[in-house]
Amino acid sequence: DADHRAHKGLNNRIENAHRQTRKREKIMGRFKSPRQAQRFLSAHDQINTIFRPRRYKLSARSWRHARADAFCLWSDYTAEMTA
Incomplete structure (x- = not known):
C-alpha cells in the first residue's frame, strides 16, 4: 500500500x-x-x-508562547542594532 x-x-x-x-x-x-x-x-x-520551533514537539499553547518569545527576542536584537 x-x-x-x-x-x-x-x-x-x-x-x-x-x-x-x-x-x-x-x-x-x-x-x-x-x-x-x-x-x-x-x-x-x-x-x-x-x-x-519544532511544531511536532509542542502543544498549540506552547508553540504560540515560543513564537511570542521569538518575536520579543527579535525586537530586542533589532533595538540593540539600531541604538
Whole structure:
C-alpha cells in the first residue's frame, strides 16, 4: 500500500532531506559560490531556528508562547542594532 511516485527524485530520502535548503537557495536567486551559500545559510539557520520551533514537539499553547518569545527576542536584537 506504499505510495510510489514515478519522478526520479521523489522517493530519494536523502534528496528530500535537503529540500528546505534547496528551496531557500532558489528563492535567493542562486549563489555565486559554495562559500557564499554557506555564509548565508549558517546565518539564516540561526534566525530560522528561533522563529520556527519544532511544531511536532509542542502543544498549540506552547508553540504560540515560543513564537511570542521569538518575536520579543527579535525586537530586542533589532533595538540593540539600531541604538
